[in-house]
Amino acid sequence: MERTISFTLNGRPVSVKVEDGRMLLWVLRSDLGLTGTKFGCGEGLCGACTVIVNQQAVRSCSVPVAEVAGKQVMTIEGLGQSGLHAIQAAFVKHHAFQCGYCTSGMILNAYALLLKTPKPTPLQIAQHMEDNLCRCGAHTRIVDAIGEAAGASKGGAR
Amino acid sequence: MKPDCTGKGPEGLSRRELFALAGPGLFLGFSVDWLAAQEPARLPARQGYPTDLNAYLRIAPDGRVTCFSGKVELGQGAMTVLAQILAEELDVAYDQVDIVLGDTELCPYDMGTFGSMNVRYFGPALRGAGAEAKAILLQMAGEQLQAPAARLQVKGGVVTDPNTPGKSVTYGQLVQGKRIERHMEGVAVKPVAAYTVAGHSAARKDALDKVTGKAMYAGDFTFPGMLHARLVRPPAHGAKFLEADSSAAEKAGALVVREGDLIAVLHERPDLADQALGLVQARFERPAPTMDDKTVFDHLLKTAPPLKDAGASGDLAEGEKASASTVEETYLNSYVAHAPMETHSATATVENGRATVWASTQAPFSLRQQVAQALGLAPQNVRIIAPYVGGGFGGKSAGGQAVEAARLAKATGKPVQVVWNRAEEFFYDTFRPAAVVKIRSGLTSAGKIALWDYKVYGAGEREAKTYYDIPHQRTQSAGGWQGGNPPGMHLSAVGPWRAPSVNTNTFARESHMDTLAAKAGVDPLEFRLRHLSDARMRRVLEAAAKQFGWKAAKAPSGRGAGVACGFYSNACAATMAEVAVDPKTGHVQVKRVVSAVDVGLAINPDGLRQQMEGCIAMGLGYALTEEVHFKDGEVLDRNFDSYQIPRFSWMPRLETIIIDSPGMAAVGGGEPPIITMGAVVANAIYDAAGIRLRQLPMTPARVLEALKKG
Numbered sequence: 001m002e003r004t005i006s007f008t009l010n011g012r013p014v015s016v017k018v019e020d021g022r023m024l025l026w027v028l029r030s031d032l033g034l035t036g037t038k039f040g041c042g043e044g045l046c047g048a049c050t051v052i053v054n055q056q057a058v059r060s061c062s063v064p065v066a067e068v069a070g071k072q073v074m075t076i077e078g079l080g081q082s083g084l085h086a087i088q089a090a091f092v093k094h095h096a097f098q099c100g101y102c103t104s105g106m107i108l109n110a111y112a113l114l115l116k117t118p119k120p121t122p123l124q125i126a127q128h129m130e131d132n133l134c135r136c137g138a139h140t141r142i143v144d145a146i147g148e149a150a151g152a153s154k155g156g157a158r
Numbered sequence: 159m160k161p162d163c164t165g166k167g168p169e170g171l172s173r174r175e176l177f178a179l180a181g182p183g184l185f186l187g188f189s190v191d192w193l194a195a196q197e198p199a200r201l202p203a204r205q206g207y208p209t210d211l212n213a214y215l216r217i218a219p220d221g222r223v224t225c226f227s228g229k230v231e232l233g234q235g236a237m238t239v240l241a242q243i244l245a246e247e248l249d250v251a252y253d254q255v256d257i258v259l260g261d262t263e264l265c266p267y268d269m270g271t272f273g274s275m276n277v278r279y280f281g282p283a284l285r286g287a288g289a290e291a292k293a294i295l296l297q298m299a300g301e302q303l304q305a306p307a308a309r310l311q312v313k314g315g316v317v318t319d320p321n322t323p324g325k326s327v328t329y330g331q332l333v334q335g336k337r338i339e340r341h342m343e344g345v346a347v348k349p350v351a352a353y354t355v356a357g358h359s360a361a362r363k364d365a366l367d368k369v370t371g372k373a374m375y376a377g378d379f380t381f382p383g384m385l386h387a388r389l390v391r392p393p394a395h396g397a398k399f400l401e402a403d404s405s406a407a408e409k410a411g412a413l414v415v416r417e418g419d420l421i422a423v424l425h426e427r428p429d430l431a432d433q434a435l436g437l438v439q440a441r442f443e444r445p446a447p448t449m450d451d452k453t454v455f456d457h458l459l460k461t462a463p464p465l466k467d468a469g470a471s472g473d474l475a476e477g478e479k480a481s482a483s484t485v486e487e488t489y490l491n492s493y494v495a496h497a498p499m500e501t502h503s504a505t506a507t508v509e510n511g512r513a514t515v516w517a518s519t520q521a522p523f524s525l526r527q528q529v530a531q532a533l534g535l536a537p538q539n540v541r542i543i544a545p546y547v548g549g550g551f552g553g554k555s556a557g558g559q560a561v562e563a564a565r566l567a568k569a570t571g572k573p574v575q576v577v578w579n580r581a582e583e584f585f586y587d588t589f590r591p592a593a594v595v596k597i598r599s600g601l602t603s604a605g606k607i608a609l610w611d612y613k614v615y616g617a618g619e620r621e622a623k624t625y626y627d628i629p630h631q632r633t634q635s636a637g638g639w640q641g642g643n644p645p646g647m648h649l650s651a652v653g654p655w656r657a658p659s660v661n662t663n664t665f666a667r668e669s670h671m672d673t674l675a676a677k678a679g680v681d682p683l684e685f686r687l688r689h690l691s692d693a694r695m696r697r698v699l700e701a702a703a704k705q706f707g708w709k710a711a712k713a714p715s716g717r718g719a720g721v722a723c724g725f726y727s728n729a730c731a732a733t734m735a736e737v738a739v740d741p742k743t744g745h746v747q748v749k750r751v752v753s754a755v756d757v758g759l760a761i762n763p764d765g766l767r768q769q770m771e772g773c774i775a776m777g778l779g780y781a782l783t784e785e786v787h788f789k790d791g792e793v794l795d796r797n798f799d800s801y802q803i804p805r806f807s808w809m810p811r812l813e814t815i816i817i818d819s820p821g822m823a824a825v826g827g828g829e830p831p832i833i834t835m836g837a838v839v840a841n842a843i844y845d846a847a848g849i850r851l852r853q854l855p856m857t858p859a860r861v862l863e864a865l866k867k868g
Contacts, residue, residue, distance in 0.1 A: 019430065026429035030386075035378035036371020038548075040499050041580045045798040048499055076371030088369040092361075095768055099233025100368030101499040101548030107369060126806040133798060135499050135549045136233050137775025138768070139809045 007068045009034075010078025018065055025049045025060040028075060036076035036104050040133070047132030050105035051075050057112035076104035079111065087111055087149040096145035098136030106132050110146045119150055207283040211294075212337045213266040214287035215244060221315045221330035223248060223255045227284070228268025229276050230260040230520055232550040234772075234828050235765040236276050237363040242761055243281055246356040247288025247348055248295075250315040250329065257363060260522045260544030270521030272555055272654055274727055274826030277761055281824060289347040294340045298332045350759055350820050357820070359764035364546065373546045376518040377503035381573035384505070385413065386428035387566050388435040390421040391582060394791035395650040396445030406437035414438075415569050422566055428577065448646065450789040454592045455490050458637075461647040462615045465634040469623035477609030477630025481600025484609065485673060488596050489666035491617075491836070491854035492785030493589040493648075494655060495795070497803055500548020501583040505575045506563035508533065513567070514541045517560035520550045525560055532561045533568055540564075551776070552654035556588045581796035588653025589786055591639050593617035595666035605678035607689055614666070616648070618659035621725055621833070624667055626689040649788055656773075657829040660726050661780060661836060665854060668722035668837030672713065672844060681710035682841060683721050694756050694819075698732040699723055701815050702754040706734040713845040718749075720842030722834040729757040731830035733774075735810070737842040739849075741865060744858030746782060746843060748808065753831040754815035758822035766827040770814040773828075777835025778804045783855050 006015040009032065016031050028034045028051070037060055040048030044059035051060045052074040079085045084092070087110050097103040106129065113120060113128040120128065125146045126139075134142065208214075216224045225244045229236045241255040258264050260271075268280065292312070299317035300307035303325055311318050315329040350357065367373035390402060402421055404414040412434035413424040423438060425431035449457040478484070504517040513533055519525050522542040530537040547554060563576040578586070593616035600609030610631040614622050618638025624631060637643045639658045641651075655661070675685035683703055690696055699721070702708075708719065718739065723732035733753040739746050751774050760766045783802040787794040795801040814831075836854050844850050849864035 022427075022429055026427060030380075030427050030429075033380065034371075035374070035380075038375075038500070039377070039577065040501075041797050043580075043797055043799070046499065080370070084369065091369045092365040095362055095365070095764065097233070097365075097368050098235070098768060098772060099499065099549040100364060100373050100546060101233075101375065103368050104371045126809070129806045131805070133499065133803060133805065135497060135551070135776065135803060137772035137804070139775055139804070139806050140771060140812055141768075143806065143809075 003066075005065050005069045007070060008072045010074055010081070016065070020066065022065050023061055024051070024063045024065045024068060024073070027065045028060060034075050034077050038101055038104060040102070045131075045133075046102070047105040047109060048102050050108045050132065052108055052112060055112065055115055057109045074108070076108060079107065085111070087114070087146065090145035090149040091142075094141045094145040094148065095138075096141040097138050102132060102134045106134070106142055110149070113146070114150055120146070122147060207280070208266045211287040211290050214284055215248075215291060217329050217333040217335070219330045219335050221250070221254060221328050223250050223315070223329070225255055225257045225284070226265045227257070227259050227280060228262070228265040228523055229280060230271040230522065230544040230547055230550070231364060232271060232520065232547045232554070234769060235362060235762060236271065238360050239277055239762045239765055240280070240284060241363055242356045242360050243284050244288045246353055247285050248292050248315070248329070249312045252355050252360055254315060261541070262522050262526045262543070263541045267523050270524065270555060271550065272520055272552055274729070274828045276826060277824045278727075278826045281761070285347045286345075290342050290345045291338060293342050293345045294338055295329055295332055297340070297342075299327050302327050302332070356761045357759065357763075360762050362765075367546070375500055375503065375546050375548050376505055376516045376544075377500070377575060377577040379505040379516045379545075379575070381505075381507060384573040384575055385424040385426060385566075385570060386431045387422045387424045387563065387574050387576050388431045389423075389562060389576070390435070390438055390440045391585065392442050394444055395793075396448070396791040397442040400441040400443055402438055402440040404438045406439075407434040410434050410437055413570065415566055417565065417569050420562065420565060422562070424566065424570065424574065428575070432579075445791045447790045449649075451492055451785060451787050454492070454649070455594050458592060458594050458616045458647065461644055462636040463644055465613060465636045466619075468619040468633045468635045470632040472630030474609065474611055474630055474632055477600055480602055480608035480630070482603040483677065484598060484600040485670075485677065486596070486598045487670060487673060487852060488594060489669060489852045491593050491662050491665065491780070493592045493652075493788070494780050494784050495584055495587045495589055495786055495801060496551045496553025496655060497583070497587075497798075497801065498549030498551060498553060501578040501580060502554065502557040502559040502586070503575070503577040504560040504563040505573065506560070506567040507573045508564060508567040511535065512539045512541070513564050514543070515560050515564050516543045516545055518547045518554055519544050519557065519560060520547070520552070520554040528561055529564045532565055551656045552658065553587055556651065556653055557586065580798070584786070584795050584801065585793045588651045589649070590655030590658070590661070590780075591616045591618075591648055591652040593662045595662065597666060597670045599670060599674060601674060601678055605680055607674060612667070614663060617662035620659035620663070622659065622663045625692055625695065625725060626671070626686070627691055628689065649786075649791070656776065657726050657833045660724065660833045661777075664722065664724040664833040665836035665840070668724065668834065669840050669850070669852065672720075672837075672841045673850065676713050676844075679712050682713055683708055684710055686721070686723065695723060695725070695730050695732070698730050698754040698756050698817055701817055702732040702734050702752050705754070705813055705815055706752040708734060713841070714848040715845055718842050718846030720838045720840070720845055722837035722841060724833045726830045726833050727825060729755060729825045729827060729830040731755045731834055733831055733834035733838045735838045735842045737839060737846055739843055739847045739861060741847070744861035744865065746839065746856060746858075746861060748778060748810040748839060748842075750811040750813075751838070752813045752815070753834070754817060755827060755830045756817040756819050757825050757827040757830065759820045759824040760816050760818070760827065761824050763816055766816055767814045769828050770831050771812055773830065773832035774812055774835065775804050775809065777832040778808055778839070780854060781836045781839040781856060782808075783857060785855050
């Protein structure tokens with residue numbers, strides 16, 4: 001059955017008419033045209049589809065769109081709309097990616113970490129990022145970039 | 159056999175083998191390319207690539223330079239390194255260069271992006287084109303400025319005459335966005351010693367696109383009326399299609415296309431196409447029982463073609479006589495998946511007899527042939543565009559997704575997108591082959607290796623022959639990753655997996671070297687050096703040892719330190735690792751890895767470090783967990799739950815060392831360290847716990863079993 005779901009997407013209100021039970025990932029990518037959120041595994045195992053819902057990182061391939069009704073959703077397109085966010089800038093500086101396919105999910109999962117833990121240790125970063133998969137092997141640079149974005153490498157918060 | 163469907167990298171093959179591979183239907187572009195590249199004098203000729211410099215570059219009126227290459231950005235930094243090379247030769251700023259890759263309409267022909275060949279083979283062609291363009295531009299500037307070209311100076315694309323300060327002309331003004339119609343022969347390229355852009359780390363060209371989500375991959379393109387297709391797949395390799403009832407899917411609003419071997423369900427929304435596919439009732443006849451991931455090794459030995467010689471010297475019988483003791487061991491590795499984060503994806507349009515396909519591919523030009531053939535079109539009416547590709551590692555040299563999308567676009571008259579799901583990605587992957595290596599070796603009473611008899615089944619012969627100084631040796635190989643194996647030998651199609659053959663051969667050789675070192679009672683590094691006269695390999699070993707703080711000791715020392723080294727296409731790598739083995743769980747934690755490489759001139763040192771780090775991380779996967787589980791043609795791994803790839807918690811402290819060899823041509827660095835990862839971990843495990851694991855991956859279960867045996 002189709003129904004209309006309304007939520008806030010990257011700061012703007014949106015309403016979509018969708019079949020019940022459809023996952024957020026496909027509505028974002030196909031109905032709303034935001035392709036920065038990636039499909040990697042379809043079962044919440046890889047993190048490529050990570051988006052932020054009410055300040056929490058979620059796997060959009062496994063979240064029915066009905067669950068985000070009335071909530072705040074942020075995708076990679078919504079981060080740093082006015083200039084690069086500190087995490088994005090640090091990813092650029094550290095070359096914390098190769099193919100880039102996991103990068104949106106990595107950055108948004110890191111964003112959720114820094115909301116909760118503004119000054120994480122490298123170990124906390126690695127633990128938080130554990131279930132986001134990267135096949136190219138940018139892991140150590142990703143940890144460094146997140147640490148820098150948190151101000152950890154400068155010994156103070158931004 | 160056509161190279162376009164298997165995408166095999168050619169290097170490591172002799173001319174004779176190439177012709178054997180190519181067969182009577184020799185694929186001209188393929189052979190010319192790399193045969194030419196084998197010649198020692200590589201510069202400044204453009205063998206196998208266009209002679210017209212306009213194929214490689216275009217200069218806009220504002221002075222921006224666009225570089226064109228048939229290479230693909232797989233994440234390994236092709237965009238960045240090629241822009242550096244062109245900026246260097248033209249004397250323009252790196253930031254002035256834009257780059258267009260992997261578009262068959264706009265870019266010069268290229269065999270494909272694999273085998274660490276971007277810098278090694280395309281690099282010289284691009285350098286030559288850049289040098290010629292600069293010489294012509296200086297000539298044109300000289301005419302305009304009324305000064306001899308030799309006197310002119312150029313920086314950032316602005317040409318000045320030191321004798322008349324204040325007068326200048328830019329490349330943009332000279333060319334006005336047009337083709338450069340002049341031609342100059344035999345222009346010398348810039349000497350490496352004069353480099354200011356190449357040889358220095360550069361900011362990646364793809365960074366902003368990738369951190370903002372703007373980077374477009376093949377599955378990100380959308381067109382009005384586009385349909386997403388999901389296809390009916392067999393349950394196992396070798397299964398026969400019997401019948402299918404798709405009426406329920408049609409009733410649910412999906413379009414069903416049945417054409418030859420294709421049964422596809424299409425819908426405007428990808429997830430709804432997927433749901434509709436679930437409504438199709440398809441029946442297949444399963445194949446007869448064949449083998450599984452445990453019996454595969456016996457199967458390989460039974461089904462392999464006859465062994466072929468791949469190098470010999472001395473006399474094995476003499477070697478036997480000279481040996482005070484002999485050792486015979488067998489080394490195994492399972493099938494390994496490429497598992498890129500982006501599954502094979504394609505978006506296709508077919509209109510007015512012309513097809514355009516955006517595809518995640520490492521080989522757009524050979525894909526053009528395949529699509530043209532499938533659609534019955536002339537190749538010039540097919541355009542393949544490889545946008546950003548979400549990881550390749552060899553696996554996107556092949557893949558039918560682009561042909562599927564193109565056929566369905568033709569059948570429906572609408573744009574069609576095909577994105578394989580993760581299970582399809584595992585099922586249709588061209589795995590790194592499962593393999594068996596048997597080594598019989600002998601030591602003299604003085605602890606020198608006198609005998610080395612090496613046989614590899616299934617993996618291929620690249621770098622199988624040892625570079626250690628051994629007087630009596632023979633190397634033989636049966637079957638491999640390139641195809642041409644007897645039917646049924648391998649589970650399914652096998653193919654190039656980052657450094658094809660060489661991971662298997664390095665694991666076996668370097669594990670066996672440690673076994674002999676232990677038998678001789680000699681430190682493993684010292685034992686290698688005693689048998690090694692190759693100066694480059696000695697140098698990377700010594701550099702790694704210095705950084706690692708290697709302390710000579712007979713293994714097992716209990717410290718958990720290991721060493722391994724190897725060649726890959728004229729690059730060499732030496733790696734040292736420290737591991738901890740948990741005796742209760744069998745879990746192996748790799749704590750530290752030091753890797754040194756010599757890849758000749760490093761055009762982009764930070765880019766090379768990224769590749770080295772990637773190799774180490776990816777190599778931990780095939781060392782510790784990655785093996786494809788299967789039974790009777792069915793691939794049991796369907797997602798990342800059972801098929802475990804490296805994660806953040808696995809990452810050791812990483813230290814990379816680049817041995818600077820600016821006197822040697824750049825040979826490419828996307829692959830060298832990965833070849834050492836199986837053996838370096840195996841050797842470190844032996845040093846830690848006194849157990850020798852001869853089968854990859856070294857899972858906790860296999861470690862525990864070895865510990866139990868003692």
